[in-house]
Amino acid sequence: MTAESAVETLSYPAPDTACDLVQRGIDRGAMVTLFGRCAVEYEGRAESSLAPGDRHVTLKPDGAALVHTDEGQQPVNWQPPGCEHTVAVSDGTLLVRSTRETPAERLAITFERVAHAAAFDVSDPEDLALTGTEADLKERILDTPALVEDGLTPLATERETPAGAVDIYAEDAAGRTVVLELKRRRVGPDAVGQLDRYVEALARELHAETEVRGILVAPSVTDRARQLLAEKGLEFVSLEPP
Amino acid sequence: MTAESAVETLSYPAPDTACDLVQRGIDRGAMVTLFGRCAVEYEGRAESSLAPGDRHVTLKPDGAALVHTDEGQQPVNWQPPGCEHTVAVSDGTLLVRSTRETPAERLAITFERVAHAAAFDVSDPEDLALTGTEADLKERILDTPALVEDGLTPLATERETPAGAVDIYAEDAAGRTVVLELKRRRVGPDAVGQLDRYVEALARELHAETEVRGILVAPSVTDRARQLLAEKGLEFVSLEPP
DNA sequence: GGCTAAATATCGAGT
DNA sequence: ACTCGATGTTTAGCC
Structure with missing residues (x-):
């Protein structure tokens, strides 16, 4: 891992190690992804509960959070831009939270096992050009x-x-x-x-x-x-x- | 990389190496992700063009494809489930395509540089329990x-x-x-x-x-x-x- | 901030 | 395959 490196990754990290990487990624405005066995709880405009399974989690620097399963175009759980991401280790498990006020919404992801963690430094100045609208x-x-x-x-x-x-x-x-x-x-x-x-x-x-x-x-x-x-x-x- | 490994990753791979990983991931029904500098073209119900930038690409085993920038909850480009993913190296650059008929839609992602490639073997038997609907x-x-x-x-x-x-x-x-x-x-x-x-x-x-x-x-x-x-x-x- | 309409809307059920 | 209506719709624009 060098200073100019745009990508930082870990395979099968210990919870503490993964937590460090995620925290550093959030702090420097990187896009953070996690893959592993996790349970997901949502409370806000509605309420949902998702029992443990293998999922891909994305935390964007604008505050958006996405939880994807292996099926479907839509995330199974998500949080819109403007949320605050936090990460912690509790009782030996990695805990990722994404919350906002107005409306009060809370997404909590509890990892039983982290198979992969990564932080990407993103630079994307380009706009989408769309026609046929x-x-x-x-x-x-x-x-x-x-x-x-x-x-x-x-x-x-x-x-x-x-x-x-x-x-x-x-x-x-x-x-x-x-x-x-x-x-x-x-x-x-x-x-x-x-x-x-x-x-x-x-x-x-x-x-x-x-x-x-x-x-x-x-x-x-x-x-x-x-x-x-x-x-x-x-x-x-x-x-x-x- | 062992046979029972559920995750396979590469950092800064050569196009050929990345192509191999992506192809193997698609073949075995894994969820494949790519991160790097790429341009995206879409043709189908509408048309769009996206100049090169750093983006995160997800290829799901059900045929869905997602291209995410560092901003927004929605992918900047996507393809719905049921599409066929193909990957190739042409002229030293990695090319990922996702296409379907009815309606005829084509998504083409051209990588100038691949910073990270990963294939995740997913097992997710759980259904979302949602209330407040x-x-x-x-x-x-x-x-x-x-x-x-x-x-x-x-x-x-x-x-x-x-x-x-x-x-x-x-x-x-x-x-x-x-x-x-x-x-x-x-x-x-x-x-x-x-x-x-x-x-x-x-x-x-x-x-x-x-x-x-x-x-x-x-x-x-x-x-x-x-x-x-x-x-x-x-x-x-x-x-x-x- | 509230209101209104657009979207490559997506998604699912029924025909 | 088409139609129809719901969605934690999301997103953008206007008052």
């Missing part, structure tokens, strides 16, 4: 409104109404007000309810002198959503993100 | 319906309607039909829309001979949700999971 769909429609309907003229995005902000506020060829609700993927009844609330709020605000049209723009809709659209006199246009 | 709230109400209202008699749970399954279907002291929609936490307008769809569907189904009441049961509601409840003639009862 709802924002991309909005750009596509603002670029080429005719994809939705000939003669459509966008007037504003994120226009405020008492029911919340409308994705795209527009006018059709006949000068009628049009509300566009965008979804990047197949939608259910929730999105129809959202669009309907916007249309009703705008109709009220504009005193219903001009008819307000509501158009849901998404790749597709579920059967129930299509039924709801018909009932409420709303429209649907099939369009995907670029 | 919506199911617990339902149990509480079925045990003591008077918590919602005196004289309330639950008749069915998950009763089917054209708008979906109702959480609790009941009768009040006056013999009127009551629909209960349960939420374990503070709710917004979406839940009101959901309850309203159930009430309307049941009123239609029962030919509106008896009035159908709708009650939202949750710890609390947002202002807009309360407004919507009033507009639609629905009710609210404050109740939390045990």
